[in-house]
Amino acid sequence: MSSVTSDDSADARTVRWRAGAGRVVAGTTLLTAVALLPWLSGTDPALTVLRARSADQDPTPAQLAAVREQLGLDEGPFTHLARWLGGLPRGDAGTSWVSGEPVLPEVTSAFAVSVTMMLGALVVTIAVAALISARTLYLGSRRALGQRRAGTGAAFLAALPKFLLASLLATVFGVWLGWFPSSGWAGPGSMVLPALALGVPSGAVIGGLLDQSLPATFHEPWVRTWHACGLSPGHIGLHALRGVLAGLLPQLLPTVVALVGGAVAVEKIFNIPGLGRLALDAAIAQDFPPLQTATLALVLLGVVAGLLIQALRRALLGPALRDGALSAPHPPALPRRRSTRRVAVFCALALVTLVVAGLLRDPLHVDTAARLLPPSAAHPLGTDALGRDLLARLGHGALRTAGLALAVTAVSIVTGLLLGMAGQVSAGLTEVMSTLPAVLVGLLTTAVTGPSVWGAACAVCLVGWTPYAAQAAALLEQERATGHILASISCGADSAHLLRHHLLPAVLPAVLRNAVLRLPTTVLVLASLGFLGLGEQPPTPEWGRLLSENQPYLELAPWTVLGPACALVLVSVLAVSGTASGRRGA
CATH class of the missing domain: 1.10.3720.10 (MetI-like)
Known part of the structure; x- marks a missing residue:
């Protein structure tokens, strides 16, 4: 009995050590990536600083060289990283490229x-x-x-x-x-x-x-x-x-x-x-020193x-169980009642009706004489501040958001399967990346690409693969322990045969079901990035962007946010129903 307990404790210590090492590697990689932001952005940071300071659209090469020397950009990214990290213990996180003020007091406040x-x-x-x-x-x-x-x-x-x-x-x-x-x-x-x-x-x-x-x-x-x-x-x-x-x-x-x-x-x-x-403000302005320090604070x-x-x-x-003899139970399943399924079906039908009705209208037609009109027969959800039909923008925004969510999900599935097959090699990375908020990754991506729909998609892809990798790794481990795999190996089956005829058929259907159930959640994440201005840009309709651009008119015309708000609530209901269904079927 003591031997079993000792083995369990050793396994628990090994798991904790591996997880800790994974956190250190992932944290170091994240800090390095943050320090490389000025060089990954694809734009000249000196040009960004000059435009922010003086709105000079055509600076001279001498001005750009002076700014690079002032900011230390000529010394390379790793020297920049070492100087930034070395200054933190002394209370020096650099100065803002835009305002010229010290960063650390602002971040501390x-x-x-x-x-x-x-x-x-x-x-x-x-x-x-x-x-x-x-x-x-x-x-x-x-x-x-x-x-x-x-x-x-x-x-x-x-x-x-x-x-x-x-x-x-x-x-x-x-x-x-x-x-x-x-x-x-x-x-x-x-x-x-x-x-x-x-x-x-x-x-x-x-x-x-x-x-x-x-x-x-x-x-x-x-x-x-x-x-x-x-x-x-x-x-x-x-x-x-x-x-x-x-x-x-x-x-x-x-x-x-x-x-x-x-x-x-x-x-x-x-x-x-x-x-x-x-x-958020630093990412949109590409003011890297405050963004770097704020990211470090959020991660810490x-x-x-x-x-x-x-x-x-x-x-x-307690002392009897804290060494790993008792593992945490799996999160309990949230049972689904028949009434929950009926609510989910109703929400799906209502959402499809809204989207189809909106697709039949023009989302970009501007009528200044019809600004902020309340809901009517001509405009069932009213109009926005430019006189555009909100139902049309809701429908076309759903089409774009759903298409982007499908593309993001496909990339996340492929990435998750590849990393899940790596087993313990990617376990630490999967654990650490799963704890990063998509919004934080979106801020860093925006600093590189600028606010764009593809930047938001990349941000979700960077963290969206983690549940599929964890699921694939668990299913592969379970499948490799079965008798028919051992029998196939004893008959001379190679790795390609095992992957094609045994492992993928056992893993891929479950991962695809999980992806379908997570699709509404992906839509919500993309909508939140759009709400922050990190996703689709005007005048293209997108649900989060619709809610953000109409928020200033809440008191005057509350119906301008009613449509996208109701659509997001309907998607939330579908996300809950899908999650409950997935847990019940697990």
Whole structure:
């Protein structure tokens, strides 16, 4: 028995060492890529700086050479990286290329704002999770838990895009009711709506997982024994919650990643001078020193959050289990009820109807006499500030967004399969890349390519392959252990034969099903990048861009954002239904 435990501990240490090494390699690669941004952008940084400073469109070679010498660009990328990293311990992160101000004080101030907002979001996350799971915890600790019912409302809330919820909260509680500030960072009241926008979906995720895990825990033999011994329901419930939390804490890391990624859009909507807003403005202006330092701060924030979560999990497990004898359980499946399937079918039909009706209209026709018209028979969703039909722009935007999502998914599948076949070699890279927010990668990509639809597609591809690689690696490992593979090898089958006739047929169908189920989520990610101005550019219609360009008219013409908002909600419902279906079929 001790030999088995020792082997398990050694395996756990090996896994932790490999994951740690992967994080170091991926972090070093990311920092190097960030330092290379001025040379990867494809444009002369000196020309960008001169245009930002003096709007000079035709500078002389002498002026460009002077700027390169001032910024140290002539010394090469690795000297630039060494100087930047060497200055950080001394409190010197360089100066902004645009404003000429020191970078570190600005980043430090923005970092404090972002951390404060994320702490508020964490409080909301815990409160929402407690509310969702409170009934199950109360009834289960008293042996009164009956048939579980799926938390459909919590699941839908968990899939609601944070930037869409932020826009809704800003409109209703900030503009219409005036209960809280809808813009700026002037005091504790300014933190309420952003914290709700970030914390409510995250709390719904954690609360849903708790709500589905607790019933199984309350049916374990030790619970019946403790009840028979007369222990109080509160004591039993506390220990059951501790055991479930130890298994679910690893799921908090994607939630923290979602907080970091969602904070960029939320800070833009509420005009908060945080780290995400600073990185967004620097990426669009190609002001690399603030972008480099803000990226490093965002990555460190995610790493520190991950280490704290691991430490808390080890504390909850206790000394007997913290060495790897007990692995975290698989995230519980969210069961689907027939009513959930009916809602999904209704949402799919409504979405198809909107798209088809919009495709029959011209999305670029401008009628200045029909500006900001409310919904009518001629314009079912109204018109925007230029008099363009919103239904037409919604339909054509859906076609472009769906086509781009399909292309991104295809590239991600191929990349995921190739890296998944590499096995342990790519395990660390897969783990680290899966924790990077797509928005952060989008900011870095925008700094290289500029705001464009292809830049947004590349950003999603850079992180979108990770679930397919993890799934492919697990399925390949399972398939290689089967008897028919061993029989084929004993009969002389080579690697090409095994791949073509055994491995790919076992892996590819499951990966393709996973990709189809994740397609609505890809649409939402592309829409969030478009909302931030990192994707499709005007006048081309795109859902996130529609929501962003019509947001200034919320108070005057709320119907201008109603169409894209409803479409995104419908896609969120389909994403939840697909995720539940995939987990149930897993």
